[in-house]
Every structure is written in structure tokens, then in C-alpha cells.
Amino acid sequence: xxxxxxxxxxxxxATLHTxxxxxxxxxxxxxxxxxxxxxxxxxxxPWVEMTGRRVRYYSTMPFEQMxxxxxxxxxxxxxxxxxxxxxxxxxxxxxxxxxxxDTLLQFWIFHTFFPLVLTLQRKYTILHVGAVALxxxxxxxxxxxxxxxxxxxxxFLKKGHAILCDDTVAIHQKKGYTAISSYPFYxxxxxxxxxxxxIENFVQKPIPLHAMYCLEKTVKDAEVSICELYxxxxxxxxHQSSFVQFDFLKKENFVHIAEMAKAISVYQIxxxxxxxxxEEVYQAIVTHNRV
Amino acid sequence: MNSTDTIHxxxxxxxxxxxxxxxxxDTQSKNYFALEGMGRIMWEYISEHHSCExxxxxxxxMVEVDVLRxxxxxxxxxxxxxxxxLITIGEL
Numbered sequence: 001x002x003x004x005x006x007x008x009x010x011x012x013x014a015t016l017h018t019x020x021x022x023x024x025x026x027x028x029x030x031x032x033x034x035x036x037x038x039x040x041x042x043x044x045x046p047w048v049e050m051t052g053r054r055v056r057y058y059s060t061m062p063f064e065q066m067x068x069x070x071x072x073x074x075x076x077x078x079x080x081x082x083x084x085x086x087x088x089x090x091x092x093x094x095x096x097x098x099x100x101x102d103t104l105l106q107f108w109i110f111h112t113f114f115p116l117v118l119t120l121q122r123k124y125t126i127l128h129v130g131a132v133a134l135x136x137x138x139x140x141x142x143x144x145x146x147x148x149x150x151x152x153x154x155x156f157l158k159k160g161h162a163i164l165c166d167d168t169v170a171i172h173q174k175k176g177y178t179a180i181s182s183y184p185f186y187x188x189x190x191x192x193x194x195x196x197x198x199i200e201n202f203v204q205k206p207i208p209l210h211a212m213y214c215l216e217k218t219v220k221d222a223e224v225s226i227c228e229l230y231x232x233x234x235x236x237x238x239h240q241s242s243f244v245q246f247d248f249l250k251k252e253n254f255v256h257i258a259e260m261a262k263a264i265s266v267y268q269i270x271x272x273x274x275x276x277x278x279e280e281v282y283q284a285i286v287t288h289n290r291v
Numbered sequence: 292m293n294s295t296d297t298i299h300x301x302x303x304x305x306x307x308x309x310x311x312x313x314x315x316x317d318t319q320s321k322n323y324f325a326l327e328g329m330g331r332i333m334w335e336y337i338s339e340h341h342s343c344e345x346x347x348x349x350x351x352x353m354v355e356v357d358v359l360r361x362x363x364x365x366x367x368x369x370x371x372x373x374x375x376x377l378i379t380i381g382e383l
């Protein structure tokens with residue numbers, strides 16, 4: 001099972017073992033005792049709210065001073081688990097909290113912690129979007145909360161399309177933009193701290209990024225319409241989809257998103273709020289991308 | 292302000308060109324601004340010259356407009372930038 005194009009090896013949890021292919025990049029995940037925190041870190045951030053929990057960061061120096069490719073830092077989810085990233089060994093260590101479970105460990109690593117690792121490495125731009133494959137290219141879907149993103153992803157899945165994620169995707173820029181799948185789960189329901197159902201039809205390798213569609217809910221009987229966004233509206237749509245925005249990365253993030261806005265097309269699609277009309281929405285997107 | 296006053300652009304303001312617009316991002320207020328057409332021409336001029344001295348003449352070389360109306364437009368533009376803290380006038 002590839003997560004952000006990496007194989008996660010949970011050394012101490014047999015139930016989370018998955019098969020690994022030759023050549024897969026791997027991330028080892030192993031349990032530690034809590035004395036590692038005091039012996040490793042000198043700085044601790046205040047608590048902040050994230051996904052309904054209080055979280056805080058640990059480091060040996062301010063994040064803005066850390067070498068992006070050579071650092072160790074920690075992330076504590078109150079009473080659940082503390083995760084420690086080591087760049088030198090490309091591994092994660094974790095300390096169990098009072099309410100720890102293997103499921104929560106997996107959720108917090110895949111959903112939040114590893115995207116933070118990638119963000120801090122500055123190699124990828126992480127977007128909070130759903131993504132599907134069409135003609136071997138990635139289409140991104142962005143929406144505000146309850147905006148129909150997961151419902152549309154679910155529909156594409158039922159129509160036989162491979163998906164990259166229903167929540168987060170990593171974007172890499174090297175001779176064009178590519179989209180990298182996050183984790184092979186999708187969640188067509190609202191339950192916090194769950195990854196959702198496992199999916200088989202999952203894009204395993206990075207594929208070219210083609211376009212982003214911003215979903216705009218409209219009344220049931222409205223027409224399905226697609227219009228292209230330009231300039232600031234295009235930028236804002238991409239920027240608002242940024243996974244997490246560290247203050248010290250604001251400038252880099254602005255530049256990355258602006259560069260991306262110059263390279264890809266962004267559209268707004270009006271979606272009538274009626275599940276019976278999803279086929280129409282699906283057909284509109286497929287037709288819009290007809291080769 | 293006088294046309295010879297120095298115009299400063301805050302270090303916390305970043306700009307990028309996307310399509311036909313100049314996009315400004317104020318990292319202090321986290322607000323975005325877009326300038327197109329004449330606004331873009333004026334911004335590019337003051338970014339380069341740090342003053343609006345010669346700006347009216349620069350525009351008159353490109354388009355035919357009433358001079359008094361143009362000077363008024365420049366004044367309003369500069370005041371709008373000041374109000375939104377996208378520039379400061381005078382010594383730092």
C-alpha cells in the first residue's frame with residue numbers, strides 16, 4: 001500500500017503490515033518510550049486546535065531556522081500519540097498516549113503528520129482537494145466543507161475511475177506538475193479521525209496534473225455549467241486549498257501557488273444540489289476533458 | 292502627497308503576474324489584491340521608480356486621455372494603495 005508514493009512499515013503492528021514492492025521508498029514507523037521527548041527536544045509550541053484535538057509541536061530550533069532536509073521534530077496529539085520525524089533516517093517514532101489506538105496512529109500519520117513532513121521539506125505542495133484520474137491525468141476537485149467533494153469522488157469511483165484521494169493530494173513540480181496520491185481510502189461520510197473505506201482502484205504512481213474544478217453548489221434545478229477562472233480568482237481557489245499554512249512559509253507558498261496558477265487551468269463548476277443529477281455533472285466534466 | 296515623494300513597498304508584500312493581472316499578497320493582513328489594465332501600469336511604474344514623478348507622462352505616451360482626469364486617477368490610485376497599506380510615502 002503506497003501512501004504519498006511511499007511504503008509505510010509499521011514495525012510493531014502486524015495488522016498494519018502490507019506488501020512492499022522492490023524499489024518502493026519506505027518509511028519505518030516504530031514505538032518509543034516517552035523519555036525521548038525530553039532528551040531530544042528543547043522547544044515546545046503552545047497547543048493549537050486541529051481536527052477536533054489539541055496538538056503541539058516539538059523541535060530543537062524554531063521551524064523557520066531548520067534545514068528542510070535535515071531535521072527532527074515532533075507533533076503531539078493530546079492524549080492520543082506523539083509522532084517524531086527524523087529526516088536523517090526518514091523514519092517516524094511514536095509515543096502512545098492514554099487514548100492511543102492503532103487506527104488513530106494510522107489516521108494521524110496519513111491524514112496530517114506525513115503531509116506536514118512533506119510541506120516542511122518544501123518538495124511538495126499539499127492541497128486539500130479530492131482527485132481522480134481521467135485519461136491518465138489528474139483532475140482536482142476543491143470545495144468548502146459539505147460542498148460535495150466526497151460525493152463526486154464517490155461517483156467517479158462508481159463509474160470506474162481510479163482515484164488519487166478524496167481529501168489530500170501532493171503536487172510536485174519537475175518538468176510540469178504531477179499529482180501524487182495520498183492514501184487509498186475514501187470517506188463518503190462524516191466521522192472524525194477515520195480514513196474511511198479502503199479502495200482498490202487507486203492511482204499508484206504520480207500522474208500529470210491537468211486541471212482543478214472548484215465545486216459551487218446551486219439550487220436543484222440549476223444548469224450544470226463550467227467556466228474558467230483567471231487571475232486572482234484562479235490563484236485564490238488554489239491558495240484556499242493549501243493543506244496547512246505555516247507563517248514562515250507564506251512567501252514560498254504564495255510563489256508556489258502563483259506558479260502553479262500559471263501552469264494549470266482552474267474552472268468553477270456549478271453543481272445542482274440533487275444527487276439524481278450527479279450523472280449530468282459527471283458527464284459535463286468528462287465532456288469538458290474530451291481528448 | 293507630492294509627485295516627488297518616495298514611495299515604499301512593504302517587505303511583507305509579494306507580487307506575481309497571473310494572466311493579465313498583477314497579484315499582490317499582503318502577508319501581514321493576509322489580503323490579496325489584483326491590479327489590471329491601468330492599475331497594473333501604475334503599479335509597475337511606481338515599483339520601478341519608487342515615486343509617481345513622471346507617471347502621468349508615462350501613461351500619456353501609451354494612451355490618449357485628459358491630463359487633469361489622469362492626474363486625479365493617479366491621486367485616487369495612490370490613496371487607495373496607502374489606505375490598504377500596500378505602500379508608504381516618505382522616509383522609512
